[in-house]
Amino acid sequence: xxxxxxxxxxxxxxxxxxxxxxxxxxxxxxxxxxxxxxxxxxxxxxxxxxxxxxxxxxxxxxxxxxxxxxxxxxxxxxxxxxxxxxxxxxxxxxxxxxxxxxxxxxxxxxxxxxxxxxxxxxxxxxxxxxxxxxxxxxxxxxxxxxxxxxxxxxxxxxxxxxxxxxxxxxxxxxxxxxxxxxxxxxxxxxxxxxxxxxxxxxxxxxxxxxxxxxxxxxxxxxxxxxxxxxxxxxxxxxxxxxxxxxxxxxxxxxxxxxxxxxxxxxxxxxxxxxxxxxxxxxxxxxxxxxxxxxxxxxxxxxxxxxxxxxxxxxxxxxxxxxxxxxxxxxxxxxxxxxxxxxxxxxxxxxx
Amino acid sequence: xxxxxxxxxxxxxxxxxxxxxxxxxxxxxxxxxxxxxxxxxxxxxxxxxxxxxxxxxxxxxxxxxxxxxxxxxxxxxxxxxxxxxxxxxxxxxxxxxxxxxxxxxxxxxxxxxxxxxxxxxxxxxxxxxxxxxxxxxxxxxxxxxxxxxxxxxxxxxxxxxxxxxxxxxxxxxxxxxxxxxxxxxxxxxxxxxxxxxxxxxxxxxxxxxxxxxxxxxxxxxxxxxxxxxxxxxxxxxxxxxxxxxxxxxxxxxxxxxxxxxxxxxxxxxxxxxxxxxxxxxxxxxxxxxxxxxxxxxxxxxxxxxxxxxxxxxxxxxxxxxxxxxxxxxxxxxxxxxxxxxxxxxxxxxxxxxxxxxxxxxxxxxxxxxxxxxxx
Numbered sequence: 072x073x074x075x076x077x078x079x080x081x082x083x084x085x086x087x088x089x090x091x092x093x094x095x096x097x098x099x100x101x102x103x104x105x106x107x108x109x110x111x112x113x114x115x116x117x118x119x120x121x122x123x124x125x126x127x128x129x130x131x132x133x134x135x136x137x138x139x140x141x142x143x144x145x146x147x148x149x150x151x152x153x154x155x156x157x158x159x160x161x162x163x164x165x166x167x168x169x170x171x172x173x174x175x176x177x178x179x180x181x182x183x184x185x186x187x188x189x190x191x192x193x194x195x196x197x198x199x200x201x202x203x204x205x206x207x208x209x210x211x212x213x214x215x216x217x218x219x220x221x222x223x224x225x226x227x228x229x230x231x232x233x234x235x236x237x238x239x240x241x242x243x244x245x246x247x248x249x250x251x252x253x254x255x256x257x258x259x260x261x262x263x264x265x266x267x268x269x270x271x272x273x274x275x276x277x278x279x280x281x282x283x284x285x286x287x288x289x290x291x292x293x294x295x296x297x298x299x300x301x302x303x304x305x306x307x308x309x310x311x312x313x314x315x316x317x318x319x320x321x322x323x324x325x326x327x328x329x330x331x332x333x334x335x336x337x338x339x340x341x342x343x344x345x346x347x348x349x350x351x352x353x354x355x356x357x358x359x360x361x362x363x364x365x366x367x368x369x370x371x372x373x374x375x376x377x378x379x380x381x382x383x384x385x386x387x388x389x390x391x392x393x394x395x396x397x398x399x400x401x402x403x404x405x406x407x408x409x410x411x412x413x414x415x416x417x418x419x420x421x422x
Numbered sequence: 423x424x425x426x427x428x429x430x431x432x433x434x435x436x437x438x439x440x441x442x443x444x445x446x447x448x449x450x451x452x453x454x455x456x457x458x459x460x461x462x463x464x465x466x467x468x469x470x471x472x473x474x475x476x477x478x479x480x481x482x483x484x485x486x487x488x489x490x491x492x493x494x495x496x497x498x499x500x501x502x503x504x505x506x507x508x509x510x511x512x513x514x515x516x517x518x519x520x521x522x523x524x525x526x527x528x529x530x531x532x533x534x535x536x537x538x539x540x541x542x543x544x545x546x547x548x549x550x551x552x553x554x555x556x557x558x559x560x561x562x563x564x565x566x567x568x569x570x571x572x573x574x575x576x577x578x579x580x581x582x583x584x585x586x587x588x589x590x591x592x593x594x595x596x597x598x599x600x601x602x603x604x605x606x607x608x609x610x611x612x613x614x615x616x617x618x619x620x621x622x623x624x625x626x627x628x629x630x631x632x633x634x635x636x637x638x639x640x641x642x643x644x645x646x647x648x649x650x651x652x653x654x655x656x657x658x659x660x661x662x663x664x665x666x667x668x669x670x671x672x673x674x675x676x677x678x679x680x681x682x683x684x685x686x687x688x689x690x691x692x693x694x695x696x697x698x699x700x701x702x703x704x705x706x707x708x709x710x711x712x713x714x715x716x717x718x719x720x721x722x723x724x725x726x727x728x729x730x731x732x733x734x735x736x737x738x739x740x741x742x743x744x745x746x747x748x749x750x751x752x753x754x755x756x757x758x759x760x761x762x763x764x765x766x767x768x769x770x771x772x773x774x775x776x777x778x779x780x781x782x783x784x785x786x787x788x789x790x791x792x793x794x795x796x797x
Binding site: 083149178179184186187188190191193194197201226227228229230231288289292293294378379381384 | 481696717779781783784787790791792794795
């Protein structure tokens with residue numbers, strides 16, 4: 072062990088961390104790794120430390136590890152969780168066996184809040200505003216989140232919100248079936264691999280989340296893909312003929328054509344006492360055709376957010392995210408060298 | 423033999439006031455249900471009374487469970503060592519309150535010793551030598567729907583006991599359901615209260631201020647209660663366990679299930695994840711109905727433990743057929759028991775609501791962004 076580091080076993084996983092991090096406590100399983108909370112005694116902040124699970128097991132694992140690091144490194148925005156520290160107990164690219172990713176820690180996520188607290192219209196408005204403000208930045212960098220859901224939105228008691236876990240759900244998950252909540256927020260085009268994905272798929276998820284914050288229950292809690300598609304068209308109505316004709320997959324097109332026709336149920340009937348402006352936002356987000364959905368930047372200008380909107384304080388990313396590594400088919404060894412390069416250059420002080 | 427074990431514990435227990443537990447007197451007063459005895463950690467070194475072996479029985483959230491042997495009786499027990507923190511004390515306290523039920527692992531002794539300068543709690547429990555639920559079933563040559571219903575009745579009974587004490591277990595998974603021994607008639611018991619939580623039904627509170635939205639027609643905004651929610655998570659777990667018990671595979675799959683067998687992939691792709699006919703064709707409609715009610719995606723619509731307890735398939739009021747199930751075969755054949763367990767742990771972790779926090783009403787929320795907008 073390196074001098075000044077200490078080691079502790081949590082949940083059957085050994086954590087070996089620099090001495091600045093104390094009071095490690097398991098908080099659960101994040102995407103691809105065991106997560107603990109800790110105090111950073113240098114900055115006085117609460118942080119989350121994730122030990123990446125099997126970071127170099129295969130080239131796919133290694134690329135995923137690299138992707139997560141690069142996406143986090145790019146993020147410098149008030150409403151997005153950024154990278155706080157990055158370290159490994161290894162001493163070279165060849166010998167490193169573990170990767171630890173340190174991020175800021177918030178008190179809770181929206182999943183637990185929405186299960187236990189009834190939110191006011193003001194809360195909903197400020198929370199959704201912050202999601203959109205973060206998304207505007209992300210989309211301006213050319214990044215799509217792909218897996219927005221209440222569990223990926225960290226909040227604290229002051230209603231500050233930060234988006235977590237960017238771009239990790241890269242592969243479409245045909246296995247994601249049955250009673251899995253992560254599917255409930257997926258746009259129809261993602262669920263059925265209809266077409267190339269665009270940023271609009273994140274907006275669909277925001278619409279689902281917003282509706283859930285308003286009502287306290289998931290909007291489309293499908294028990295499987297088919298049932299979920301039924302729930303969606305029961306509320307937003309059947310997709311237009313023009314849209315159906317454009318579905319790429321022949322089987323999906325045939326299936327959607329075979330579904331009984333449904334008229335849209337106006338959201339004001341579902342949320343009978345809701346703020347009419349909130350209803351209008353939902354109407355512009357929950358549209359079958361992803362190209363007709365409102366963008367994050369336009370949504371911020373919607374009258375519903377007029378009390379919060381400030382064009383001078385809704386920053387875009389200054390650079391495009393460099394995802395050229397995505398096309399690279401490298402060996403595990405090459406990914407190791409790239410990751411090691413990031414680890415040695417990154418310190419909490421130079422981020 | 424929980425009675426005997428309890429008597430032994432009571433006889434051995436010193437009556438010194440436990441440290442750092444000033445509310446302990448209040449906790450004695452759970453007279454209507456559960457454990458009425460007062461738990462006092464012993465302060466003498468545990469090694470005086472037990473020899474601790476290196477045999478690992480399992481890995482819990484906060485460390486290994488090892489086998490220990492009582493020096494006088496030479497009987498074996500399970501030992502869990504915890505850091506002496508409020509959280510560990512709470513785990514032991516909640517587990518203790520649930521003891522005295524035939525389907526809950528009994529606590530024999532608790533020691534409070536310093537090890538290398540740090541305070542530890544040593545939890546001595548009855549030894550469950552029969553293994554975890556599905557490993558036990560894997561070994562069977564013959565397993566019927568009737569047997570499944572008897573096992574499920576016991577698990578339901580344990581959960582009902584816990585819920586009746588206004589507690590939720592929140593970690594009901596196959597690894598925490600253990601058989602006493604390897605015999606056919608072995609008792610099954612629930613353990614590990616590391617995530618258990620006190621839930622107060624009296625707190626079925628109306629929101630602290632009037633919400634803007636009042637009961638819409640379809641999506642009802644309801645008064646929220648963590649109590650109901652935490653208990654509903656236990657019910658979801660029971661639904662998953664029941665499903666696996668009858669089919670040998672779980673009712674869901676998410677990302678990363680790389681070890682899924684080709685047969686399973688086919689079933690999932692075909693969209694037959696509800697109740698595939700091959701395993702479910704002969705199973706009683708009554709229990710399929712029960713599973714649906716337990717796996718209802720809306721926690722507030724899921725059935726309660728009392729409703730489940732009275733369900734004909736559980737209560738025994740209906741004749742549960744002795745239809746042979748494919749479960750043991752599938753559990754052997756499908757190499758995905760580990761995957762299934764991992765999936766379930768993941769799902770439970772995402773279901774558990776642990777934040778004590780509530781978002782403040784905006785006028786009193788100290789948000790930097792909000793402050794900039796209110797200038």
